[in-house]
Amino acid sequence: MRGSAEETARRFIRREFPACEAALLAGSTVQGEATPSSDLDLVIFDESQQSPFRRTYQSEGWIIEAFVLTKETYRYFFDLAVETAIPSLLRMCAEGRILFGAEEVRGIVAEARSDLLAGPPPWSRQELRQARYGLGESLADFEGCPRREEALFIAAKLAEQLAAFALRTRGEWLGDGKWLQRGLQRCDAAAAGELHAALEAYYGSGHKEPLAALTRRWLTPFGGILSEGYAEGGSGEEEETEEL
Structure with a gap:
């Protein structure tokens, strides 16, 4: 002992x-x-x-x-x-x-x-765009994936991205592993509960829609999923440096 x-x-x-x-x-x-x-x-x-x-x-x-x-x-x-x-x-x-x-x-x-x-510095507009684009990519992979063994990993990635998105758009610190969930729980218990329920729906019953719908809903106030027109580097980033 x-x-x-x-x-x-x-x-x-x-x-x-x-x-x-x-x-x-x-x-x-x-x-x-x-x-x-x-x-x-x-x-x-x-x-x-x-x-x-x-x-x-x-x-x-x-x-x-x-x-x-x-x-x-x-x-x-x-x-x-x-x-x-x-x-x-x-x-x-x-x-x-x-x-x-x-x-x-x-x-x-x-x-x-x-x-x-x-607290941490606020996201720049470009960082927000990167997060919206990354979430859109993961969501497309998740919804279109026919193999559950692969979709399990995509769902885990999507959960981390969503938790980080919720925290950073609220001006909160991030965390690693359990600290990411604890941070979200402290910051917004309702949001943490929604994410938990959506993950349980997929991992427990295989239902993708709750997690997909949650992703779209959380992104909506910030312009939704970003795909067309997204750019990194060069002139495409020049106008996206000011903070939120």
């Missing part, structure tokens, strides 16, 4: 990163959502390291994901999170529990919280 998440994390850090200036424990164990398969997410600030890295360890029955940074490199990853709208590291620093070095990371935690609260 594995031991306490926090105590395991503290022992691991003392053993593997004895020179670190600060460390935070983040993820589901801090948020009270841990399951028997949850791992430990650690953000470690260690100036003795030559470069930032991420590495997976195993200790005392736990899988440990260590994100090792320095004070010179963390901002690059914060900026990348904002650019991609996927705030994994921002959230870990903003919401994590400081294990060591509170004074060392107080300012960094404040930066993460400020960036997280501000």
Whole structure:
């Protein structure tokens, strides 16, 4: 039986990163959502390291994901999170529990919280066009696919695109895997329920129409499916750079 998440994390850090200036424990164990398969997410600030890295360890029955940074490199990853709208590291620093070095990371935690609260930059018109075009392509593939074993994968792709579309058109952060669904649930529980029901209709009973109809309905306020006239690069993009 594995031991306490926090105590395991503290022992691991003392053993593997004895020179670190600060460390935070983040993820589901801090948020009270841990399951028997949850791992430990650690953000470690260690100036003795030559470069930032991420590495997976195993200790005392736990899988440990260590994100090792320095004070010179963390901002690059914060900026990348904002650019991609996927705030994994921002959230870990903003919401994590400081294990060591509170004074060392107080300012960094404040930066993460400020960036997280501000949200991602809005989509440009071209990014919206790309999303509309991509959803239209996936929908056409889904509706026209005669092989269920292939359509299962297309439906999964369409679900991710729809969740991302709903979040970004609302000015919200994205996520990966379960965090995408959780983000949509927090942002718009009704929309999350609609997407869930449409997926259940297909995966459970093979009915494509609910997912297809949902895709068209969510796209309608933004101009619907985009196909003819879509372009990337060259002069076709020049007029589509202003934000929504």
